[in-house]
Amino acid sequence: MYIALDLESEEPIYTQLKNQIIAGIAKKELRSGDPLPSVRSLASDLGINLHTVNKAYQQLKQEGFILIHRQKGVVVNPDGVPSVDEAYWSEITKRIHPIIAESVCRNVTEQDFLQLCRQIYAEFQSKE
Amino acid sequence: MYIALDLESEEPIYTQLKNQIIAGIAKKELRSGDPLPSVRSLASDLGINLHTVNKAYQQLKQEGFILIHRQKGVVVNPDGVPSVDEAYWSEITKRIHPIIAESVCRNVTEQDFLQLCRQIYAEFQSKE
């Protein structure tokens, strides 16, 4: 799985990393039980500090995407990711809200917006 | 127009302020040419720092939502907000992408996701 980081971006590196791993899981490039690189090797491959990788891994662990074994290393959660619940639904609403507000202001039609979402959804489900 | 800030939130205050003004424009509570409070009075009303309000206003100006006249004060852009362009389209895609990735992982169906977007859209267009 290929990971591209923009070290100049305002988005923290660990966030970029985290999102790309989540995207990898969504695309089924990473499946339940698959191993992930060790913090050290991934940090070395990406040319970043191992603590940065570790921070991304810790958050992914905390959100239930991965398991971190002290010795065996890191694997995608074999039980799958916790499904949507109320807390997630309210969080996702809070995240989408301002995006749609701005789109409305900029005269993006609902149709266009939904179409964009469908495209992105399609991108993830193509390989299923 | 009522503005509610969460000073405890991880989201910077200036971002919250900016988003709520954009939401106000989207909901037509604020229309082209409408005046906005001065930096000073808004800061005082909200009990926050001048710089914080100023930062929000500067970014809104930068993105074409408002105009700041030295004398006339602050007004919603009378020419309307710049419509969607390619740059915005690519930016919006980048912002939605990780949200959808996580939703896919959490087994949110495309239908549910689109339905949520429709609801939020409806919230803005009700008063049109």
Added chain:
Amino acid sequence: MYIALDLESEEPIYTQLKNQIIAGIAKKELRSGDPLPSVRSLASDLGINLHTVNKAYQQLKQEGFILIHRQKGVVVNPDGVPSVDEAYWSEITKRIHPIIAESVCRNVTEQDFLQLCRQIYAEFQSKE
């Protein structure tokens, strides 16, 4: 509130710090809304690294004991700590289980054990 760390202990410093802050809350030395020292000043006072303090604070935040404001600093959760729930009940059981197992082996009577617990409880509730 006085904090004593044992830098030689096997228990990680951030865990010791975390537990002492929880104890402070339990003893009402720290009350809802009370401010805690900044990571830098506490680190300096204790003679440890600010990242170590930060780790303790982050975990306390994650467990709902404190809130961390970007600017205002750190405060004890004004809404109080999340009450016991099933997850906590099962966790606490898992933590006490081996302690009692060993006590049974060492001929600590149930009475003595419960008496010890009562004493510790009393220590926290004396100032209430």
Added chain:
Amino acid sequence: MYIALDLESEEPIYTQLKNQIIAGIAKKELRSGDPLPSVRSLASDLGINLHTVNKAYQQLKQEGFILIHRQKGVVVNPDGVPSVDEAYWSEITKRIHPIIAESVCRNVTEQDFLQLCRQIYAEFQSKE
């Protein structure tokens, strides 16, 4: 005696093993003088490393729970486990203290806490 290890747990495997053997002694499933499997066979049965079993055994020996003879193998201490002493009493206090502190914060009543301890005690003494 059945031993269940959680290889995913944060708790080191050797600690889990140690605690389960102590629990076995507390439950009288293992009695004074009873033989324990050899390091080699137990490691093989549990599918874990020799060193891991060895570390658990060494600590159990150190704390007086078992004896390790070069020839006769491993047995539960025929003289019984050393009874509670001051050192143990202070150690147990240190271990319970943070648990009760957190319980106080989370509004677990003393009654509920003591009741939980009684239940766990009962679990060990049922077979006596």
Added chain:
DNA sequence: GTGGTCTAGACCACC
């Protein structure tokens, strides 16, 4: 070899 902990020191965003 793995991750966990700790230190030291840097720059940035926010207010």
Added chain:
DNA sequence: GTGGTCTAGACCACA
């Protein structure tokens, strides 16, 4: 001033 991020490099526990 605050916390957030990132780097660099060290030692330890675990298996």
